[in-house]
Amino acid sequence: MERYYFDHNATTPVSAAVLEDFLAVVRDVHGNASSIHHDGQLAKQKLEMARRLLAGLLGCEPREVVFTSGGTESNNLALLGAMRNAPAGKRHLITTRIEHPAVLKACGQLEREGVSVSYVAVGSDGVVDPVEVRRALRPETAMISVMHVNNETGAVQPVEQISFVAREAGVALHVDGVQAFGKVAVKLNELGADYYALSGHKVNAPKGIGALIVKKGSKVGPLIHGGRQEQGLRAGTENVAGAVALARAAEEIGETLEESGEKIRTLRDLLEQGIVSRVPSAWVNASRAPRAPNTASIGFEGIEGEAMVISLDLKGFSVSSGSACSSGAVEPSHVLLAMGLDAAQARSCLRFSLGRGNTLAQVDALLDAVAESAAHLRRLSPSYSEQ
Ligand SMILES: Cc1ncc(COP(=O)(O)O)c(C=O)c1O
Structure with a gap:
């Protein structure tokens, strides 16, 4: 059975050009970038070229790029590394209710360490109001942490105003x-963030590489102790092949961002319109918000999202439900709850996230599969009756 992938917010396939560069470094560059001999310097050169390329694309200085293992580590480094080094008396942090666990769990750890954390609410469109962020400020506030694009709904947050x-x-x-x-x-030079976290495997680079951009002059300490790699902020022998792959992926995706973004948005919009017109009582979350072009979060009244994920999987489609399975129970998404959905509505939602490989024929096939699965599951659903 042919498989169609609609879960690019979870992870992406490695692109051919990125894989080629990655493998070339793995094969040909075996030195440790900290060694002073030829092999070490070759590795160092590759690493620094990747740093310069990434910095140029993002609009920051090369020395502001700290390579990490991925988004989770980057977020932890920023939050824990900065709050633990904040001036005495600055023990308050502001974040939002819709952050990824990589931020929320790090905030939980900071709370256990005595930091007070304010979790700002969002509107029904899934967007944080900068006025609410300002209202949460206290004299002892050291940091504000907010996501740029929400992973479940695609809602773009007003980071410029929050900045x-x-x-x-x-x-x-x-x-x-x-x-x-x-x-x-x-564009980091316009954004004005002190810390910006990114991850390779969301942009067609391999898993295990990410970066934290740390603005010059920021007061942050390392979480991992050892050598002096990465400006002393991330000890451990560098993942040179990963860094090269991340920079190459950023370059590749940047070259076609607008063009492929428009194509993906068209497919996403067709998917949403198709589902809403073919499946009764289905709705699009965050539809009024500015959104990343690839993400559709859709609720199906009376259906369990998990059942829908399994049903679509059996038909060859990889999609994701908004809920998370913890301790054997399916927990409704904290993001959708924060937007005002009730638990049953939140549990009925699916996330479709498109990528550059998706085609109109795949979207058409997905639409048929969704309509069929929804009708089938609703026939079995005790909580759904067609009006
Ligand atoms: C918004 C957001 N932040 C952080 C992460 C964690 O990134 P990584 O998987 O690279 O650790 C993810 C991954 O899903 C994410 O969507």
Whole structure:
């Protein structure tokens, strides 16, 4: 059976050009970038070229790029590394209710360490209001942390305005850019964030590489202790092949961002319109928000999202439900709950996230499969009756 992949917000396939560069480094560059001999310097050269390329694409300085293992580590480094090094008395952090667990769990850890955390609410469109962020400021606030694009709904957050709030108040700004990088234009010189986190495997690079952009002058300490790699912020022998792959992926995706973004948006919109017109009582979450072009979060009244994921999987489609399975129970998505959906509505939602490989024929096939699965599951559903 042919398989169609509609889960690019979870991870992406490695592109052919990126794989080629990655494998060339794995094969030909075996030195340790900290060694002073020829082999070491060759590795160092590759690493620094990747750093310069990525910095140029993002609009920051090469020495502001800290390579990490991925988005989770980058977010943890920014939050824990900055809050643990904040001046005495600055023990308050502002974040939002729709962040990824890589931020929310790091905030939970900070709370256990005595930091007070404010979780700002979002509107029914899934967007944070900068006024609410400003309202949460206290004299002891050290940092604001907000995501650029939400991984479940695709809603783009007003990071420029929140950056203004942060600068006005003199507090640091961390932006989780994992789902924005490669989907919307990221210009760090205009954004004004002190920390910006990104991840390779969301942009057609391999898993195990990411970066945290740390603005010059930021007060942050390492989480991993050892050698002096990555400006002393991330000890451990560098993943040179990963860094080269990440920079190449950023270059490749940047070259076609607008063009492929438009194509993907057209397919996404066709998918949403098709589902809403063919499946009764289906709705699109965050439809009024500015959104990344590839993400559709859709609710199917009376259906369990997990059942729909399995049903579509059996038909050859990889999609994701908004809910997470923890301790054997299916928990409704905290993002959808924060937007005002009730638990049953949140559990009925599916996330479709498109990528550059998806085609109109695949979307058409997915539409047929969704309509069929929804009708079938509703016949079995005790909680759904057609009006
Ligand atoms: C918004 C967001 N932040 C952080 C992460 C974590 O990134 P990684 O999987 O590279 O650790 C993800 C991954 O799903 C994400 O969507």
